[in-house]
Amino acid sequence: MASSRSIRFKITALLVIPLLSLAALWIFGAAVTTRESANLLSVSALYDNIGRPAEDLTIALQHEHVLSAEYLGARSQRNRDALIEQRQRTDEYRERMRRLALGPDAQQALSTPAMRTGFADAMAAMDRLDATRSAVDVGSVDLPALTREFAKFSDAMQRLVTSMSVVNDVSIQQRTRGLIAMAYSKEFLTRERALASGALIAGRTMHPTERRLFARLVTTRRFLFDQALTELPAGVREPFATLAASGSFHRLTAMEDALLAGPGLEYSHEQLRSITDEVDGSYQRTLTQAGETLVAAARPMAVGSFVRAGIAGVLGLLAVVTSLIVAVRVGSGLSRELRELRNSATDLAGVRLPRLIDRLRRGEQVDADAEAPPITVRSTTTEVRDVGTAFGTVQRTAVHSAAEQARVRDTSGKVLRNLARRNQTLLQAQLKVLDGLQRSVEDPDILRELFRVDHLTTRMRRHAEGLVVLAGGNPGRTYRDDVAAIDALRAAVAEVEDYTRVRVLPMPNVTIARDAAADVIHLCAELVENATRFSPAATDVTVRGELVARGLAVEIEDRGLGLTDEEQWALNAKLSSPPEFDPTETDRLGLHVVARLAARHDIRVELRASAYGGTTAIVLLPDSLTTVHRADTTRPPIRALTPVPTPDARTSVPARLPAPDPGAETSDPTPLPDPETQASGPAHLPGKAPKPGDAAPDPSSPSESSDSPDSSGSAGSTGSPGGGLPRRVRKKSPAAQPQWERPGTPEERSPEEARALLSSLQSGWRRGRAAGEQDGEEV
Template identity: 50%
Template structure:
């Protein structure tokens, strides 16, 4: 039986050697992809940027001169497009591309083919400057996606530098789109409309963001040309002009000629820095590949020697020992795959388990002392594991029962207190006293929610139910009423859809916990927005705050806990509200997911399935 792990060892050695060598070959193909796709693709994108600028000026003036300049540039762009197709279509380039890369390549070719339709719209002057910029961005965007997919190396340094240069290159594309949009408007001294100013502002903001993002991880030798660029006089002049356009203070001195000159100077310096960085980055791939080849050769030879030696020694002692270990393995597999999972499942269901019956000692399968010792060790392990599982199950059940009893007592007292406060509110006429009673009522409602949250955490149900369906909007208003900072919450109008009465209490609790988190982790002067709409699979509710947000790792971790809520752990008291949300969502098949908000905060999306919604016939009956 030892032949199997030995064969696996040989296979693993061969696989590791193949992977290491494959990585080296991938590094060497970087230069091939750069020459056959990167260089002609970048040249095509630059020609397209020039054509975009001339197209904007032609749309602005419609003059014969601007049309002639545009036609000349189109011929140059067509030559570059044909060269890109020829160079990237060779068998060497196609073989070097992975399947995901080929998909991105097809997207880039399709975007290049769309250029003819765009030119027809420009010739007929049937397109505005904003839409012109969006459509001319298709090919550069597809090229950026293609370049990003060309990362064939696991070398973190090369990957980071490549992505940083790509980000800066994308910033340069946004800058050329700024050039074209402003040039078209300044050429005819046209008044800037709101869509045009908004588009320019968005391009400027995105350009600055991409540039700063790329500079963050760029190494000093690759960052130097860009640092020199941003402190140059022409770049600062461009920034001043850009800021004036964004603020709306253009003035008569900001002419088309001045803008065009600054655009040409900045673009020239920008492209020179990008070209230098790309050449330097591509040259780093070959030394890394050679070093990887050396490591692969040494690892392969040493690994092969170790495999041969292990095979020789193991085959000498494999006879009797393999049979005994086979019997022990079967017994251990029976324990690990059948008996122990069955015991744990029974304990989770609350059934009584006899440790002696469920964890009998393993019978030693042979006479070898070591094998018998291992069998006895397995027996001790399984007995301890089952015994510990039983004790833990009993402890969890007793603790949960105690928590449920205490929480239900508190829930009952708080419910009586709410009824008493309601009666006092109806009887008093003093506005000051009434306001105090309202605050006390609100505080008591929140205390009741916390008590019910403890019941949910300990495995129980709150007990409160509704007989008839309740509209989703009313359910959300009920949740807002249980939040401390409720004045900041705004529930927007939404379709008239109701949920079944049996789920109303749990949904109010679920929404209240999410809204409470949104108000707690956002500035006190900001709004927490609640929106809802019907979707194909039910009804979706979005709860959005404008706080500082969370990291991607935290969002992923919380979403995993919401999708599969863990057992209640008394030692883990962080974000108990989200644990309650996860349990309530699982109970009714509701899906809850957190996502970053465009405003910088966090958006909680709650999908209420159709099974929880009240049927239309029931709604009509309830309305009647």
């Protein structure tokens, strides 16, 4: 997170965070002091609105506790009447406390969460008082359970009082803690008094459970009284010491010892009430007097605390402001110097260096020293000047390195292009040699093997051209005339290893510009190769074309496993905007070639998911590269540039026209029908060789044209002596315009024409063998 911040932000954070910490400490100290002073000032409001009503309610609950225990023991009407009267007084005190505590003064005085929580718990405990009263009325509770129930009410009230007495003044805190302990001691006196009264009024001794509870109550009361007496300051301790030395207190102690030692029947209920009423009254008067004294002493202490807090706050504020001014001046200067240094470095990395690299990539001559002037920073800080000098050194090194890398990259590209062109020259010579062998050999087996070598050589030539494209060059293979789309796609299929799985469907009557025909064939060959490689061997790859509003759309569809959405998105991004070729990236080099060729001719290539689960590559050839011909335009016979399948291949390219019979005397190629006529003919299914007569109807069949003046040949082909192989004109494109007059002498054929002719011958041989096998089976 911090690494994405600006220099100004980091400098500001470096200076401001300590200042904020100091300011936070000052604010915290002032707030605490002010809050404690306010708490001291609000002691009077708390005592009048909550403390005094809570004290009165606690006394009423203690009396109701004793009367409820006596009613459980005697079950007399007199005790019942006294209990009902006390309950009414308790309810009055409860409503008075609720009314005063919910007033605005009391709610404002409840300034801390502990106070508000204690008040809510006390009110919730008071709401459960009616359930306890019902249990007493029906007699479903015994004396120990009654003691525990009333203890919940008293404990809630004591917690409320404790939460209101939390202050940081040592003297007040000491007094408050001692008085709270004394109030708890009085509460335990009420509990042991109620337990003993319930047993004595019934004229019985306490049960073992009651006696154990009574012993705990007596022990706790005495402990709390002694502890509070030692914690109280001298001015507050004397009234409680006088109480402890009184005769009534000693009689209470003697009675407790007697009840603990034996049955305790020597004390009557009236004696118990007399002793405990006297001690309880003295207890309560002493507590009330000490509480009022404490509240009266809190106001002057609060005023003094306010004065001290104000002085400390002013001094702290002056210190914070002074530190802030000094820090801002120092930080602003340093931030300005670093900002200038950052701007210089940003200009180098984002403007000058990329511009220099682009110029070097375009082959321009660049003066590295002139493009890397020294970085100057106006700074009074030694370290900042040193950093500026270091950036200048880095700048010069980066510029020289970029120039050297550009030179090395250009040299490497030239070496790769040179090697690739040498391979092209050798492969072209090899194709010529193979062409001569194919024209001189008539043995079908030897021709089949020659075609395999020819096919491998053609693929090697395509890979050599791909290397030239990746190295930034132009393959150099061009055609003298525009090429028909169907011929271009068949030529592309012929350059693929697994060509027998490819089905080329009928195409519109469209020709491709001669300047782009070779690159289009190469592009489609790479996509078809990719489709056959990444799909099962038992499936077909379909190639179809269709005229669209913006040109000719060619779809190459496979039935493989397809691509994930992430892979498809990444490949489409690479095809639409080809990145600079990285020699270390060896996967899918064909797509790099496709992207380069598509960008060169403004061809759009996109990969999409196929309905068969595979991938469909859509190639959109723009109008500038295609020419649409009318369906009735006279076209010369075009040889199908489809490679010859091996004997064990399962099919030829789909929708391929039937080749001439090897035993026929004529060597004229089969004319290619118009797209509309071809589309109406039966398409050959994969895996089934077409029978003689399955070809699409043609306006001018070879038999009909043999007697005409134009039946002597096309595209420079001529019959060889003795029914030999046909001859072709060298360097003629697959879509070359026909020559309607037979030349006087046979012309040399190009390797592409020889390969296409051999493909047609071998297709005819396969159909003949298939027909012969079927006739034999029928016999």
